[in-house]
Amino acid sequence: MTVLGIESSCDETSAAVVVDGTTILSNVVATQIPFHEEYRGVVPEIASRKHTEWILPVVKQALGEADCTLDRIDGIAATNRPGLMGSLLVGLTFGKTLAWATGKPFVAVNHMLAHLYAAHLHTDITYPYLGLLVSGGHTIICRVSGFDDIEVLGTTIDDAAGEAFDKVAKFYDFGYPGGVIIDRLAKNGDPRAARFPLPNIHGDGHAYDVSYSGLKTAAINQIDQFWDDTYERTPENIAAAFQETAVKILLTRLFRAVEDTGLTTIVAGGGVAANSSLREKLAQRTDLNCIFPPLNLCGDNGAMIAGIGYQYLSRGITSPWTVNTSARVEGFRKYGRRLFTPTLSSVD
Ligand code: KG4
Ligand code: ZN
Secondary structure, eight states: OEEEEEEESSSEEEEEEEETTTTEEEEEEEEEEHHGGGGGGHHHHHHHHHHHHHHHHHHHHHHTTTOOOGGGGOEEEEEEEOOOOHHHHHHHHHHHHHHHHTTOEEEOOOOOOOOHHHGGTOOOOOOOEEEEEESSSSSEEEEETTTEEEEEEESSSSSHHHHHHHHHHTTOOOOHHHHHHHHHHHHTTTTGGOOOOOOOSSSTTTTOOOOHHHHHHHTTTTHHHHEEEEEEEHHHHHHHHHHHHHHHHHHHHHHHHHHHHHOOOOOOOOEGGHHHHHHHHTTEEESSSEOOEEEEEEGGGGHHHHHHHHHHHHTTTTOTTTOOOOOOGGGGGOOOOOOOOOSSOEEE
8 A cells, every 4th residue: 555645743844655654665855944044943934834835846756756646646644733733734734635636545643653653664563662752842751552552651741852952052052953963062072071960850640751941951051050160161062961961861761661661672753763872872771672763764754654644544544524733632741541542433
């Protein structure tokens, strides 16, 4: 089954053609970075305008690179949640319209579940496992029992992991987008240059939660307090010290989840899953089976949408034409609840 996947939840316009949820024939990602760079962050109105300009050429290019005409597409999938409303509307409306006009089945998919699916595009992974979803808007540690059956164990109580990277990079004027630049700078810095504190979250229901606002404040407003003056205050050292703690925050909670659940397979997804320190530190845990998507599938891309779209469409699960966008996924805020039970009828 050949699926066209469309992704437009944030600042990447992307379309891909994927066969049977695993074979990527094309994956076109048009990044809007140059248009948001001068603002050091994504400007929602600019993002949705660019999506409207680019969606048609990007889809055409994806079909062209796959050497595939529309009549060979068996189904269409598009992201409808979570993300920026205006941006989501462009991809979702385009996908629904194209499917309706060509009489093809359509499914709207959850962007975060698609991030988790990204690793499945390349490797066979057996459920259940622990999922580590780390992006610009979400930080989720979850038990994953199926492609749309996840139980959130922990999440962030304030900023997302990627957001912390972006805010620190913005404050120090390191460049945009922040996560990639901090990762690059950190390679030439010393993580011991500052000893930032770890968050202190305890109590029922918070065992696997993380927090980034304390680290952000420490790295931005209280850096004198935590800096080791034997080190020079260079961008490289700031980046390395920040990244060291940012990754440690994730790993302490993730490893606790490993202990408590007994699950030893970990699958990461989302933009921050590209972080080299996170990847290296997890690779050191040879007792665990840590699976990362390749770098080009960590950030937003249409292939993960087509991949998870196949999982629904091949089971005959489609969305109604009335399916709408949603900026947030309400369930991500709840603990210990099964958020996505295997879907038996239409998803919305
Ligand atoms: O998944 P993604 O592309 O978009 C969202 O769904 O949010 O994630 C974007 C986030 C941004 O915060 C970006 O700074 C971060 O992923 N990011 C990284 C790296 N590459 C991207 N953070 C740390 N290290 C990286 N190498
Ligand atoms: Zn994303």
